[in-house]
Amino acid sequence: MRRFLTIAIPIVTLALFICIMLSGSILKRPLGKDDDVPQAIENLIQKINNDDWDKVNSEIDNLEKAWKKVIHRVQFSLERDEINDLSMNIARLRGAALAEDKGNSLTELLEAYNHWKEMGK
Amino acid sequence: MNEGLVVLVRAIIGFFSLLIFARILGKEQISQLTFFDYILGITIGSIASELTVDLSSRAWPHWVGLITWASLAYLMEIISLKWRYAAKYIEGEPAIVIMNGRIMEDVLRKMKIRISDIMVLLRNKGVFDLNEVDYVIMEPNGQISVLKKSEHLPLTPKDMNISVSPTGISTELIYDGEIVEENLREMNKDTKWLMKELKKRGIKDVSEVFLATLNDAGSLYVDKYKDNIKKVKDIGDYKGPY
Numbered sequence: 102m103r104r105f106l107t108i109a110i111p112i113v114t115l116a117l118f119i120c121i122m123l124s125g126s127i128l129k130r131p132l133g134k135d136d137d138v139p140q141a142i143e144n145l146i147q148k149i150n151n152d153d154w155d156k157v158n159s160e161i162d163n164l165e166k167a168w169k170k171v172i173h174r175v176q177f178s179l180e181r182d183e184i185n186d187l188s189m190n191i192a193r194l195r196g197a198a199l200a201e202d203k204g205n206s207l208t209e210l211l212e213a214y215n216h217w218k219e220m221g222k
Numbered sequence: 223m224n225e226g227l228v229v230l231v232r233a234i235i236g237f238f239s240l241l242i243f244a245r246i247l248g249k250e251q252i253s254q255l256t257f258f259d260y261i262l263g264i265t266i267g268s269i270a271s272e273l274t275v276d277l278s279s280r281a282w283p284h285w286v287g288l289i290t291w292a293s294l295a296y297l298m299e300i301i302s303l304k305w306r307y308a309a310k311y312i313e314g315e316p317a318i319v320i321m322n323g324r325i326m327e328d329v330l331r332k333m334k335i336r337i338s339d340i341m342v343l344l345r346n347k348g349v350f351d352l353n354e355v356d357y358v359i360m361e362p363n364g365q366i367s368v369l370k371k372s373e374h375l376p377l378t379p380k381d382m383n384i385s386v387s388p389t390g391i392s393t394e395l396i397y398d399g400e401i402v403e404e405n406l407r408e409m410n411k412d413t414k415w416l417m418k419e420l421k422k423r424g425i426k427d428v429s430e431v432f433l434a435t436l437n438d439a440g441s442l443y444v445d446k447y448k449d450n451i452k453k454v455k456d457i458g459d460y461k462g463p464y
Binding site: 114115119121122125172176177179181182184 | 223224225227228231232235238239242245277278279280281282285
């Protein structure tokens with residue numbers, strides 16, 4: 102039993118560390134109702150395409166809330182810059198939405214989606 | 223992103239990963255490490271520190287680097303153990319720099335060492351007169367081993383035809399106020415015997431003892447927490463802040 106534990110504990114520990122370090126690509130995916138980042142981006146793209154600017158701000162809040170939830174899970178396995186890039190996209194998106202700038206809004210959203218897709222790869 | 227928390231988690235990952243790898247790599251003492259082993263240690267340490275604090279990159283590539291270096295070091299160890307030819311190439315081998323009291327100048331030249339360096343190492347070993355020396359061997363880790371001429375070796379009981387009983391190694395019976403039951407069993411003693419011995423020394427309870435050791439010759443050493451030493455001697459040679 103002692104010998105088994107001597108071998109098992111380091112193996113389990115290293116396996117746990119590997120899981121933590123590689124968990125980004127799995128944990129970024131939605132686990133609940135209000136942490137679905139790609140869906141929030143999709144909803145925003147739709148509303149911006151339909152020029153539904155009244156609802157865009159609340160959708161951006163939803164996106165930000167979802168992203169903040171995801172950050173807590175993925176921060177241990179991702180680069181700081183990957184996380185900051187997407188946060189910057191959301192910040193610039195707010196500005197573009199305020200100005201009702203369709204072009205910039207869509208650019209930021211597509212860039213944000215690309216960042217999210219590349220995370221953990 | 224909570225950077226402090228992320229650094230904490232990555233530090234834990236780096237620390238325990240290094241601990242596991244170091245245990246697997248073995249128990250070589252610092253004094254036995256070759257120059258390459260030092261470089262290996264520094265490199266692995268540098269990778270571990272980047273794994274901990276370099277948030278601009280992911281932990282995974284650093285961890286892969288860490289395990290790669292540790293695995294290669296382990297592989298070199300295995301190869302050196304199994305294949306003497308490779309071991310000679312990888313680790314080098316001891317070289318005799320003084321033989322039968324004579325300096326081997328060619329060996330010194332090949333190893334790029336000056337005789338003055340050898341003299342420094344000899345003085346560190348307490349040898350000030352080359353006439354006393356029979357053999358000096360430069361080990362792969364840079365240390366020297368010295369064999370003095372037989373007439374300059376310390377006297378032993380065997381030289382005087384005196385028979386001595388073996389002492390064996392000391393085993394801890396009490397450590398930090400607690401009995402080490404396993405060691406007591408190994409020395410074929412029991413708690414009753416131990417308490418009797420402690421009572422002879424005026425000790426009523428095991429919790430009073432900091433350390434107790436017993437060797438094969440039956441010599442019991444006991445150190446209590448209360449040493450009855452009023453003031454520990456101050457061996458510092460000048461005044462300081464405390």
